[in-house]
Amino acid sequence: MKIMAVIGSPRRGGNTEFLVERVAQGAASCTDIELDTLFVAEHNIGYCAGCLTCTFPPPGAKACPLPDDMPGILERMAACEAFIFGTPNHMRTVSAPLLTFFSRLLPLMEFIPDINAEGRITGGGFTSRLSGRRAAIVVSQGDPVFSSALVHAVLERNLIDLGMTRVGDVISRGNMGPQDVRAKADDLKEAFQLGVNLVTMTGMR
């Protein structure tokens, strides 16, 4: 199974990376996996300019006019069957690099309009190139008590919009130092099981 690990932390060797690796180990305990790891902050990914040419392309227009690493990344994503999305809690939401990255996933979606007899758009819906692909959510936070509900909701809602099948999540708390999660046996066990679920579970749409 080809799996992409999307790591939203700018801190190499930190808690998010360690947890995501543990999820991948769980997946690898069930089947042969090929892991494509994407350190989002290490790529040239520009802010979405909001032009929406990727969603409503005029005839002959390119999908996205920004000249950066995203076209290659989107092709890498299209080749994967399952995904692990990991982020630290930064200012109570996902990391800035990950939010920028998510806003650049619109080219994976296509708007299918409902058009009435007069040729007017009356509604419609989106299709997604990632529809049905499995996804696991990983969050690491510094606060030992208060949970990362907003961080989780941002990830979950976007995965739903992309039509992905969610198999579960791990939210690890109290990880201020870069290696703190390594001492959290329960969280690491949960992350391993999440990897097993990524391979074996039917999941939720």
Ligand SMILES: Cc1cc2nc3c(=O)[nH]c(=O)nc-3n(C[C@H](O)[C@H](O)[C@H](O)COP(=O)(O)O)c2cc1C
């Ligand atoms: C800019 C910044 C903002 C943060 N905001 C929060 C926060 O709002 N809530 C929280 O619990 N932890 C917060 N943290 C702590 C991180 O979520 C925590 O250290 C996390 O484990 C880092 O993961 P990493 O080691 O993979 O980078 C913040 C850290 C940084 C650098």
